[in-house]
Amino acid sequence: LQIRSFSVKRLLNKIGYIKKEDFSFLLKKYKQILPPSTDKDGVCLTANSYKTIIPQKTQNVKTIWFDLVTPKSVLFFSSIIKEIQKKCNVLITTRGGEGYKETTELLDLYEFNYHCIGNFGGGELKDKLHASISRQFQFLDYISHQNISKLVCLSSVDAVRVAFGLGIPVYNFYDIPLSDHKTNFKKALPQARLTIPLATKMFKPFVVPDEVIL
Numbered sequence: 001l002q003i004r005s006f007s008v009k010r011l012l013n014k015i016g017y018i019k020k021e022d023f024s025f026l027l028k029k030y031k032q033i034l035p036p037s038t039d040k041d042g043v044c045l046t047a048n049s050y051k052t053i054i055p056q057k058t059q060n061v062k063t064i065w066f067d068l069v070t071p072k073s074v075l076f077f078s079s080i081i082k083e084i085q086k087k088c089n090v091l092i093t094t095r096g097g098e099g100y101k102e103t104t105e106l107l108d109l110y111e112f113n114y115h116c117i118g119n120f121g122g123g124e125l126k127d128k129l130h131a132s133i134s135r136q137f138q139f140l141d142y143i144s145h146q147n148i149s150k151l152v153c154l155s156s157v158d159a160v161r162v163a164f165g166l167g168i169p170v171y172n173f174y175d176i177p178l179s180d181h182k183t184n185f186k187k188a189l190p191q192a193r194l195t196i197p198l199a200t201k202m203f204k205p206f207v208v209p210d211e212v213i214l
Contacts, residue, residue: 062149063089065168067159068114074106076154076173081112091146093117093159095135117142118158136162143168150200155191164198172199174208 064084068074084090092112094103097120107114118135121128139162151163152171163170172195196202 061089062147063091065091065093065143065146065148065151065159065163067093067151067153067156068103068107069095069156069158070154071102071106073154073156074103074110074112077152078110078112091115091148093139095119095158097122097131115142132158140165153195155195157191157194160195160198169200170195170198171201171203172196173203175205176208 066077066081068077081090081092092107092114094107094114094116095118096104096116100120104114104116117138119131121131135158139158143162143166148163148166148168150169150171151159152173153159154173154175160170160172174192174196176189176192
């Protein structure tokens with residue numbers, strides 16, 4: 001793993017978006033073709049809703065994939081995404097669920113085009129696991145039809161697992177310091193244990209000690 005204390009100024013070069021080709025015209029066309037992310041009742045649509053309408057030429061464009069599943073990830077990545085969109089194609093995915101609309105509301109506020117795939121499982125562990133597995137299956141079907149060059153996320157378990165399985169480089173961020181990180185990594189949050197080992201590159205603020213990642 002390559003550990004980095006991230007700063008927004010250096011991050012764009014580290015992610016490595018395309019500099020020579022401008023796909024803005026295709027991005028605009030891509031937005032017009034895709035359906036809205038939710039149905040009339042506000043329920044997140046599945047990946048199957050999009051697969052059959054992706055134009056062939058779009059599939060040949062290298063795309064940077066952002067999976068934003070928390071409000072803070074939208075706030076953190078918003079300025080980065082806007083810069084990358086000036087140079088290449090960006091795919092944004094998120095999730096919904098009853099009582100879990102803050103992330104999609106923020107994405108709407110920032111006027112991002114996104115795809116709501118899967119749902120938040122709720123408070124019970126069994127429901128969370130079921131929702132996570134279901135979302136990964138939907139990702140597998142949907143992402144397989146895209147030409148993804150890399151995944152960028154804030155420790156998104158579902159996206160990282162699918163990207164790793166499909167051979168897509170994972171640029172992962174972890175931002176939660178733990179008081180007991182030096183004694184037992186198994187006490188770290190599940191997001192850390194399920195994403196850090198699969199990352200191609202890791203980014204962290206200085207407040208997160210290297211021991212959490214090492």
